[in-house]
Amino acid sequence: MEVIHHGGQRTVTGSCHEFRYARGRAVLIDCGLLQEGDSSDEAQSIDFAIDDIEALVVTHSHLDHVGRIPWLLAAGFRKPIFCTTATAELLPLILSDAIKIGITRDRRVIEGLLDLLQELIRPLKYDQWLSISDDLMIRFRQAGHILGSAYVECEVGGERIVFSGDIGCKNTPLLPDPTPLEKADWLFLESTYGNRLHEPRRDRTSRLSQVIQRSVENKGAVLIPAFSIGRTQELLYDIEQIIDELQRQPNEKYEFPVVVLDSPLAAAVTERYAKLKALWDEEAKERIAKGRHPLDFSQLVTITSHADHERLINRLRTTGEPVIIIAGAGMCTGGRIVNYLEALLPDARTDVVFVGYQAYGTPGYQIQMFGPLGGYVELNGERVIVNAQIHTLGGYSAHADQQELLDFVGSAEGRVKRVRLTHGDPAVQKILAQKITEQFEIPVDAIE
Structure with missing residues (x-):
């Protein structure tokens, strides 16, 4: 052998x-x-x-x-x-x-x-x-x-x-x-x-919640490059949990940003995940039994057409509003996330959240390594300055x-x-x- x-x-x-x-x-x-x-x-x-x-x-x-x-x-x-x-x-x-x-x-x-x-x-x-x-x-x-x-x-x-x-x-x-x-x-x-070692799941959810609250306060976008299978569905699951917990806080009004899933592939995969919920673990099944929808909640908007994708980018270039964008590719090597990064990395109100491995030499690796130092990244042959806040949540691996x-x-x-x-x-x-x-x-x- x-x-x-x-x-x-x-x-x-x-x-x-x-x-x-x-x-x-x-x-x-x-x-x-x-x-x-x-x-x-x-x-x-x-x-x-x-x-x-x-x-x-x-x-x-x-x-x-x-x-x-x-x-x-x-x-x-x-x-x-x-x-x-x-x-x-x-x-x-x-x-x-x-x-x-x-x-x-x-x-x-x-x-x-x-x-x-x-x-x-x-x-x-x-x-x-x-x-x-x-x-x-x-x-x-x-x-x-x-x-x-x-x-x-x-x-x-x-x-x-x-x-x-x-x-x-x-x-x-x-x-x-x-x-x-x-x-x-x-x-x-x-x-x-x-x-x-990864950070505990509880810590990652807490840190994600903090980034989301910053988005609300400064009216900026949260960009999350995510793989269409697995990572996207986990993020939606945790964001639904964060929303549910914030809505349960007494005597406190909270403007939660719109969550945009801008990936035809991720949207299709998420539908299959829902179809195959018999394979989910017990925690997720219990959430469904309580009438909640961890992969299809009210604040979630799905974009599939390229025209809608371009309209949203143009809007975010000029307006300040809290929004969470989940899009591929996970290492920023292509896909719709690159367009968001080109438009919003120079904006100090933007937060970029990495939730997966960034291989050496990929744009995601460059942003992760040099963005916090006030550096730049090459996207589509152009140098883009990074003024955004860069976060890495290892617990999402x-x-x-x-x-x-x-x-x-x-x-x-x-x-x-x-x-x-x-x-x-x-x-x-x-x-x-x-x-x-x-x-x-x-x-x-x-x-x-």
């Missing part, structure tokens, strides 16, 4: 792992888009042989794990694509958007690729073993990262090889906690936040932090025998590898 990494071994995006479990037989675990550094067509192409690959196994529907699937199909891949039932619902939405941005806007080509995708998708329930061949069985377990996310267990000749995908945080809104490991002879573990990753390794009923770290910066991987070795005495494959 061997694993060949075609992306996502020493980077935080682009996950793509070829698991060769027997001579001439392999499965591909994820096929993700590189979202840092070189994101050219050449970097995203399928530059490896696919003849031996018997199936694609998808852990979840974030672009850095599925964004290269259109290129895989274009390379001639026609084998089954296994994923959870929720991922099967979300995947066509995500890839349709990715094709329009990265490949073509030709409607016939897009429809052809999506039709082919639907033919190949094979949804699988959590905790259900499936035989890929006489030699290989796979099973999806709850990862708690986004709706439908899973880690993958592969059973070969009595050995258990586990690919973590992305492991989520505990006590995440809407989602169950990750399922504990049963056993792992070889664990391929993500390491995005292997060097740090969809990735487990260092302690939660260690807890995941330690959750196994039987001892994990070997670990290889993936999906992380090399410097961070070295820190996490040392922690794993010290705490569990488990050998961790060398980080090159």
Whole structure:
């Protein structure tokens, strides 16, 4: 057995792992888009042989794990694509958007690729073993990262090889906690936040509430770059909670700003999240039982048309009014958030709130690092001065932090025998590898 990494071994995006479990037989675990550094067509192409690959196994529907699937199909891949039932619902939405941005806007080509995708998708329930061949069985377990996310267990000749995908945080809104490991002879573990701890969920909500109140006081905009899947829905969930708590305060009138979801993709994903509420955690189900609507409350306005998007930007350039804008892309590499940033970063009344990882070299990283120093960012080839207030709320990360990753390794009923770290910066991987070795005495494959 061997694993060949075609992306996502020493980077935080682009996950793509070829698991060769027997001579001439392999499965591909994820096929993700590189979202840092070189994101050219050449970097995203399928530059490896696919003849031996018997199936694609998808852990979840974030672009850095599925964004290269259109290129895989274009390379001639026609084998089954296994994923959870929720991922099967979300995947066509995500890839349709990715094709329009990265490949073509030709409607016939897009429809052809999506039709082919639907033919190949094979949804699988959590905790259900499936035989890929006489030699290989796979099973999806709850990862708690986004709706439908899973880690993958592969059973070969009595050995258990586990690919973590992305492991989520505990006590995440809407989602169950990750399922504990049963056993792992070889664990391929993500390491995005292997060097740090997240702030508690209660603290993040309190800080978000403070930013929102500042917006009301100075009549400025709050700009939140957010990934369409997971982060957007968590934000809406918490904002609804903040509104509810403020409305319950006695003898106090509070002008709450309008919440604008300006992303056709995020709006469509949010609808699917609502449709799949049977998969939500108990806390979210209790909120529904009380007659509240955590993803569709009265202050929420959804913008889908580009004309409405431009009208709102032009209005905010000249008028001062409290408003919260949630838009993609999460790392400010494109999408509608870039237009808001160009218009409003120079305005000192603006607050920018980062709630997710900003990969090195992305505009989001530049704003996060240099904005607080009075710096600038390059957007669409133009230098934009940053006078806005910049905030980073680490508690909104969809990735487990260092302690939660260690807890995941330690959750196994039987001892994990070997670990290889993936999906992380090399410097961070070295820190996490040392922690794993010290705490569990488990050998961790060398980080090159």
